[in-house]
Amino acid sequence: MKRKINLLPFVVIATFVFLLNWYVLSGIQTLTISTWLSPVFWGFIIFITVSLAYSIQRMRDNGMDIFFKITTHTFLVLLASELVFFIVLFLGDGYRLITGAARNVYWVEFGLVLFGITVLIFLYGIIRGKYAYRVIKHTLYFDDLPENFDGFTITQISDVHAGSFKNAKAVQRGIDLIKAQNSDVFVFTGDLVNNKAEEIVPWMGHFSQVKAPYGQFSILGNHDYGDYVKWENETIKQANLQDLKRHHGEMGYRLLLDEHVALEKDGQKIILAGVENWGIGFGERGDLHKALTDVDPKSFKVLLSHDPTHWDSEVKKWPSKIHLTLSGHTHGMQFGMEAFGIKWSPVKYRYAHWAGITSENGRYLNINRGFGFLGFSGRVGIWPEITVIELKKSRL
Incomplete structure (x- = not known):
């Protein structure tokens, strides 16, 4: 008999990831009018999230194999970097609401720089820091x-x-x-x-x-x-x-x-x-x-x-x-x-x-x-x- 897959972890993760990435994407879109940004962005996020949920589900039978390590580490680095970007963007939007100013692209650009730095820090931690x-x-x-x-x-x-x-x-x-x-x-x-x-x-x-x-x-x-x-x-x-x-x-x-x-x-x-x-x-x-x-x-x-x-x-x-x-x-x-x-x-x-x-x-x-x-x-x-x-x- 085929084991029933528990979808609850996937639903919880997917909901959180959607809300976070919706806000992140709203910031990035202020820098470009490209029509392909949104589908490419969401396609990547969905792929990473589904891969993570699947690797967690199969871990009970396969342990922490290479697929599990790749998906979890990719998701962790992405999540940490997006949270840094989120904080910067949130502060910028808070300032905008208080002052009545339009969303300033410099907040977004600064957030993206910190996003990249966070990715590099985590890569160092994975390659050399340990x-x-x-x-x-x-x-x-x-x-x-x-x-x-x-x-x-x-x-x-x-x-x-x-x-x-x-x-x-x-x-x-x-x-x-x-x-x-x-x-x-x-x-x-x-x-x-x-x-x-x-x-x-x-x-x-x-x-x-x-x-x-x-x-x-x-x-x-x-x-x-x-x-x-x-x-x-x-x-x-x-x-x-x-x-x-x-x-x-x-x-x-x-x-x-x-x-x-x-x-x-x-x-x-x-x-x-x-x-x-x-x-x-x-x-x-x-x-x-x-x-x-x-x-x-x-x-x-x-x-x-x-x-x-x-x-x-x-x-x-x-x-x-x-x-x-x-x-x-x-x-x-x-x-x-x-x-x-x-x-x-x-x-x-x-x-x-x-x-x-x-x-x-x-x-x-x-x-x-x-x-x-x-x-x-x-x-x-x-x-x-x-x-x-x-x-x-x-x-x-």
């Missing part, structure tokens, strides 16, 4: 940091999503940046793959190059459990998870599954703990109590926890002080602006803290913006991140 690795450094001060760990450095990456990678040379540049930091310890805070363990196999030679004097440690993220694809049965799904855990070890990473290790330096130690994924809406698997079993409450503690909602919900209120939590997960939505004193991304409407350092009651959280990418095959304004954190002893 591999434009940045090293972001933080120095954090603690009164109770053991003296011998003054100046101790941690390099963190998160959200590799190896199944999205295509450019081995670009990934190697990121690995070389990690190695160049020469940190005391290296940590990875989850989402090694998109869905399946096999995705990391072609890249294991890259990530196994990362070494640190006090070791390499890792945790699992929500995507690592294989929850977002269909499996033939639960046994196969669990076998995939076991394969992924084995790959962590093969790369030289100590996978922390609700457990901790002590890092010792000249007779003093700090605790490095890691929990399974715990996130609101993404599975609350992690057991912090188990991870800190037999840990002296007064110990200096660093926690690896993939989803930052864990910090807000549980970690920052934990009876014994967890000094620093390292998370990822948000990707900064791979789109936003962090310049000229502005820090904005649409992801802020989902997560109170979505990138960088925040603190409360002397407990710090760092959210890494992610090393890889997922869904949108690019990054615009929120670049892939390698974090370096230096721990310092507070001086009176």
